[in-house]
Amino acid sequence: MAELVGVFASSHGPMIVRSWSTLGPAPKESLTAAFTELGRRIRAARADALVVISPDHWVNFFIDNLPGICVGVGETHDGPPEPWFKAFPHRTIPGHPQLANHIVETAFQRDFEPSVSYKLALDHGFCIPLWKAGIDPLPPIVPIVLNDLEPPHPSVKRCFAWGSMLAEAVASYPGRLRVAILATGGLSHSIGEPDMGRIDEAFDRECLRRFEAGDPQGLFGFLNERLGQAGNGAAEVRNWVAAHGAARGRGFELIKYDPIPDVYVGCGFASWKV
């Protein structure tokens, strides 16, 4: 039996890396403090494998082939291909095909039909939190791409169910393994839209309050009403909902929230008590 030893969430706005050298001291200090605490909590979980849920930012998939959910089942994954992310120290990232395939098998038993990939490149969505939180050495990663980029998106209710299924898959894994889950993305941001750079702080704070309240139905209702108006990047909150599902909708602990205009993102960091 494997054990779920931690559930975490982190923003991953690319400007956190692209603009790092030109950020002022306040956002730098804020982000450094958040990533440091996130990293401390992830390392304290002593995970043998890390399931990371992130969107794919047009690196592996495009509108000619756009799965709702894709599980990376490869022995290895490629590091971030973004030309501005060459400082990432790993060109290859170890996978955990046994756990990944068990997740896929469990998913099909629970009426999900994810696609699979034996060769994913893990872009900044996966790698910024791993890098900035200081997760080194990297444990084997099971990457799960959730389509937050281009409609149709999986519903928030379905994302929660997906997370619950992940927890079941971990619990039924036939082997001793400590598994943590890290969801990345959000909170509100707008990219390539007329209001690019807008952060919907009211949405973010209410969203965090709903996670803390531990009321999944209330969270679904709020997100179904407001998610579409908080910038296209807010769609990535679906990954947090999946993490919330893995934690059975309980135990949310905010590490930090800071709406940082310099990186265009309402930056959020959290963990769940499991």
Ligand SMILES: [Fe+2]
């Ligand atoms: Fe993103």
